[in-house]
Amino acid sequence: MNTMADQEITASDPVACTPFLLHAGEQKGLGLILLAVFALATCFMGLAGGPPMGDHECINALQVREAFQTEKWLIPLSEGAEWIRKPPMGTWLIGLSSLLLDPANRQQISEFVARLPSAVAGFLTVWVMYWLGRLMWGYRVGLIAGFISAGTVGLIFYSRNALVDMTMTFFVCLAYACFWRGVMHEPRSKRFMALFYVAFAAAWMSKAPLPGAIIGLPLAVFWFIMVPALRAADGSAGFLTSFIRQCKDLGRLWLIPGIVLFIVLGLSWWVYAYFKVPNALELWETEFFDRYVGGLRPKSKPFWYYLPLILGMCAPYMLSVPESVGALFMKRYQAQRPGIAFVWTWAVVGTVFVSSSQFKQPHYLISVLPAYWLLLAPVVERLFFGPTLVSKRAMEAACNMLVIGLLLGVSGAGIFVFREYPAYILIYLPVALGTWLLWAYACRAYARERRILAFGFLQASVLVIVCFIWPTIGLVITTNAEADALAAGFKAHSVTPSDRIIWVDNRPDAKVGYYSGLRIGRLMNEMEITAYRENRTDVPDDLKWEMVSRIEEELNQPEPVYMIMDIENYEMLLAAIPRLPARELFRLTGFNPRKPGADLLVFTQKSVATRPVESDPAP
Structure with missing residues (x-):
């Protein structure tokens, strides 16, 4: 319970927030029902269809299949070796999905089963966005935050992806919401601070160590820099005075019991894995530190990537992103500034951190995107539900220009698709036309001051994309061409799942094992390789000769063994050992036009009775 002193401080503190009331005439129940229906559609519609799963998605599904076979769930296996690159939250959730939906078919985890945890996480993320938006800015803006989150390309795509990133994002969002409710909202609550540490630990167990930077760094900047800056800008206290006050108020963060709770829930598995798996610390150093500083690849993507x-x-709210990022400094959003500062810090600090990493991938950004979706909510609320600030003639002119600009953009994108990806044009044309028509109707309704209807048309365009693009894309787009060709090559030579298949270079392409049912192992597992390597870019000579020795050992076995290797590396192997007892079985050509040496070749013992066949080139 708050003391009288706390209440007096809150009354004059520009950072503290009290609950917002409903605006007159707002229908709370109807809005929440519409949000639920919309989020169900954008997160779950077509989940069983769409394009095939990618390599990393298939890794998760294969780990679950192997966990069911071996009953090793604490440290799952991948190609027969312990997998500790990432914590097992993703494996556990897909396993739970399989037990609930398809308990009789544990040998083949379906795409729907593998992707369901991400869809559930996406749906729950929408509701956390609504809750946090409502806590900071009231019911209407919170509802808009929910609709924006459910309708963005980022959430729609990653809710249909079997990676664990959407699950991590849900827990990151929940941690931010609980932090705000626990210490920034009245009445303050230790219960929500306890939930903050639980959510932080769950995010950590989903994909550590990224949540440490996406949650910990922005909250530290907000607490020690943004809060004093807000008070200084308001004139209620100087920056230094407020900074000292924030240091004294650290007790409100429930630090000691919270850290204990985080250690128990978030770090116990890591300690267990450290003592259970040899070379664990060396692997984590390579996987996490080298990934950040550029040890995984010689050339990094630019900072602005x-x-x-x-x-x-x-999208489709990208035109409002600049104003949403600048809203913190605009007078028109002064009443909403504390909440804007909170999510602005999350967005900016999180973006700077992932941008500073030398290893960049699109899915590394997903846990930062909800901050941008929240920043959009006050802007969209002003544009579609607030007072009109320009004349009707100016509004009509702007809307007409926007319709023309969108048409030019859609046409230009169509030309690009036709030139670069002609197979996709049959998908693009009807979807682009339907989306543009809905955007045009939205602009027309907006110009006539029917802005709620315009917002509805904008949301309808999202449903068009979900209904048509995702189910159709799987029928046209082929992402597993090389994996399919490899599986077909094995089938043509009567290689079965019971035969021994070894991937020599790096780790196996999980798509081959998932879609063909073949059991593909590694010549050396990652724990063995870690003992030789200091980073992921340099391959020491002693590791190369150890691999050569193992190849010779495998080829001298009496049982047939089939080995997959890059063509360039195979030719180097033959040059080093001209009398290698191997014969080429088949090769795949044309799948890597920029680097032909990276195409794959399959070889076996000379004693295996089969004839070498070269596959058809890639289409």
């Missing part, structure tokens, strides 16, 4: 992705992942 994520900026266009932010705009794309915020």
Whole structure:
């Protein structure tokens, strides 16, 4: 319970927030029902269809299949070796999905089963966005935050992806919401601070160590820099005075019991894995530290790599992203500034961190995107539900220009698709036309001051994309061409799942094992390789000769063994050992036109009775 002193401080504190009331005439129940229906559609519609799963998605599904076979769930196996690159939250959730939906078929985890945890996480993320938006800015803005989150390209795509990133994002969002409710909202609550540490630990168990930077760093900046800056800007206290006050108020964060709770829930598995798996610390150093500083690849993507992705992942609201990022400094959003500062810090600090990493991937951004979706909510609320600030003639002119600009953009994108990806044009044309028509109707309704209807048309365009693009894309787009060709090559030579298949270079392409049912092992597992390597870019000579020795040992076995290797590396192997007892079985050509040496070749013992056959080139 708050003391009288706390209440007096809150009354004059520009950072503290009290609950918002409903605006007159708002229908709470109807809005929540519409949000639920919309989120169900954007997160679950077509989940069983769409394009095939990618390599990393298939890794998760295969780990679950192997866990059911071996009953090893604490440290799952991948190709027969312990997998500790990431914590097992993703494996556990897909396993639970399989037990609930398809308990009789544990040998083949379906795409629907593998992707369901991400869809559930996406749906729950929408509701956390609604809750946090409502806590900071009231019911209407919270509802808009929910609709924006459910309708963005980022959430729609990653809710249909079997990676664990959407699950991590849900727990990151929940941690931020509980932190705000626990210490920034009245009445303050230790219960929600306890939930904050639980959510933080769950995010950590989903994909550590990224949540440490996405949650910990922005909250530290907000607490020690943004809060004093807000008070200084308001004139209620100087920056230094407020900074000292924030240091004294650290007890409100429930630090000691919270850290204990986080250690128990979030770090216990890591301690167990450290003592259970040899070379665990060396692997984590390579996987996490080297990944950040550039030890995984010699050339890094530019610092601004994520900026266009932010705009794309915020579609169809990307035109409002600049204003939403600048809203913190605009007078028109002064009443909403504390909440804006909170999510602005999450967005900016999180983006700077992932941008500073030398290893960049689109899905690394997903846990930062909800901050941008929340920043959009006050802007969209002003544009579609607030007072009109320009004349009707100016509004009509702007809307007409926007319709023309969108048509030019859609046409230009169509030309690009036709030139670069002609097979996709039959998908693009009807979807682009339908989406543009809905956007045009939205602009027309907006110009006539029917802005709620315009917002509805904008949301309807999202449903068009969900209904048509995702189910159809799987019928046209082929993402597993090389994996399919490899599986077909094995089938043509009567290689069965019971035969021994070894992937020599790096780790196996999980798509081959998932879709063909073949059991593909590694010449050396990652724990053995870690003992030789200091980073992921340099391959020491002693590791190369150890691999050569193992290849010779396998080829001298009496049982047939089939080995997959890059063509370039195979030719180097033959040059080093001209009398290698191997014969080429088949090779795949044309799948890597920029680097032909990276195409795959399959070889076996000379004693295996089969004839070498070269596959058809890639289409």
